[in-house]
Amino acid sequence: MPSSVLDAIRLGIWDYEPEKVDSQRFDPTGALPGSNEKLDILARRLATGLPLWHPEDRRSYDDIVRMED
Structure with a gap:
């Protein structure tokens, strides 16, 4: 089972869904x-089996205000 x-891609498994990880x-x-x-x-998240996106990741330039609060 891929981690x-x-x-998964290396193994030719194209519909792989990683396990849910608490943010x-x-x-x-x-x-x-x-x-x-x-x-x-x-890339580090991908290589270690973490989800690519965290709900609190910065998504735009304007998010800097929220990140600094």
Whole structure:
């Protein structure tokens, strides 16, 4: 059984759905969408079997106000 989406792709499993992970088990990011920092964080999440998206991730430039509060 694959432990991440990357493992599933390597095995030719295209409909793999990772197990649900409580968002409290990993940190949100304040990195701007599309930035190298954000892409690095997403790659680390993917490689470790975490969901790509955290509900509190920064989604736009304007989210900086919420992240700093």
